Amino acid sequence: MLRIITQQADVRAELQRICDRTDNEQVHHKEATVREVLQAVKRQGDKAVLHYTAEFDHQTLKPEELRVSGSELDTAYQQVSKDLLEAIRLACRQIEAFHRQRVPKSWVHFGDDDVVLGKRYTPVDRAGLYVPGGRAAYPSTVLMNAIPAKVANVPRVVIVTPPGAQKAINPAVLVAAQEAGVQEIYRVGGAQAIAALAYGTETIPKVNVITGPGNIYVTLAKKLVYGTVGIDSLAGPSEVLIIADETANPVHVAADLLAQAEHDPMAAAILLTTDTSLAKNVQVAVERQLIDHPRRIDTEKAIAHYGLIVVVESLEAAAQFSNEFAPEHLELQVEDPWALIQHIRHAGAIFLGHFTPEAVGDYLAGPNHTLPTSGAAHYASALGVETFLKHSSIIQYSETALKKVAGAIDLLATAEGLPSHADSVRRRVQQDE
């Protein structure tokens, strides 16, 4: 049962407990497992990858089966319906159009005395995309990761995703990968996949950046390999926070809460509302919609542990709680969402109005669905083309320009006790040296 509390209760403590669900005592023993997996893959490569795939995914693979073959890629097209292929292509077009907006571009500025300053953007050489596959198949995540990597012109893009029954990868995942231009796919998931991409194995290439969402094991592994490789953000178990007033439809609100809860028993689903009767009606609607839910057990776990309805005094108070939580997804199901958004500061993605269920963003609106969770939206953003780019600063000085600043550099270098720095400038500008 989805709990209802009022603003008089300790709302902050409750929201903090939900936010911290990926960093509590229970999770610490999972981190020990993840550390062991990372070390083993680093030392033993494919052997460890295969060992943990057997242990956690219950699939016994030979090294040569790790990479998805060309014939499997071809066959996948025969296993998806024409309508699904068209839906994948529609999503592809919309996601690409969105990500082509405002791609960072290199620039130079020509200043006085022939000084040239600028930024030069280049893609990483290799990107590894994690596509989850434990409890659901995620062709949409393939598109959300691969399309920005392709727009950034990354020369080598590889996908890792866990094998399902009979070692198979969901055909829609394989089709989505090919539609997005990725052919190099490895059947490995969890922490062992992240380790393989971070350190490289005999079969799986070491990459420069790892992107993509995943469960707690994937998220912990990404956190631990950061520094060896770059990562996008900590995009862990999904969450939605809905702010609703009396104009919201309780059945729709309940459906949106369940749409996140069904991802994972660690997913979070929170409603902040000014309307007591809406709170009660949503509680009842959630129970009803759970009755025939095909993923009832896991979804109920999420609702029971990390689901919450709070009756708040005002929409401004709701915005304040939401800013402290910094949700992955924020829905504003209120009469005037554009007035309320003025009070919102931290959220991965914001969905406005009564006809914008979060699912529209999950699949095909265009913006990326790989988003920071567990409070990371306080400092991180959605995956984007820039995730796959880095920039080098460009600096060129002329002799005249260098002479003008030589004295200042001399003083700064001397103040820092670094005489060779001062000398490297002085030797260029003094006539007789």
Ligand SMILES: NC(=O)c1ccc[n+]([C@@H]2O[C@H](COP(=O)([O-])OP(=O)(O)OC[C@H]3O[C@@H](n4cnc5c(N)ncnc54)[C@H](O)[C@@H]3O)[C@@H](O)[C@H]2O)c1
């Ligand atoms: N934040 C985002 O942008 C975003 C987007 C999409 C999905 N998600 C999240 O991605 C996650 C997908 O999770 P999933 O489980 O379906 O797939 P997953 O691929 O992330 O995880 C499956 C892997 O977890 C590993 N694993 C499972 N149990 C383990 C254990 N006991 N010990 C060690 N390793 C273990 C296995 O190796 C398996 O391959 C969900 O939490 C969902 O909410 C987040």
Ligand SMILES: N[C@H](CO)Cc1c[nH]c[nH+]1
């Ligand atoms: N809601 C997820 C992000 O938390 C993304 C997704 C993919 N498919 C369905 N949903």
Ligand SMILES: [Zn+2]
């Ligand atoms: Zn979703």
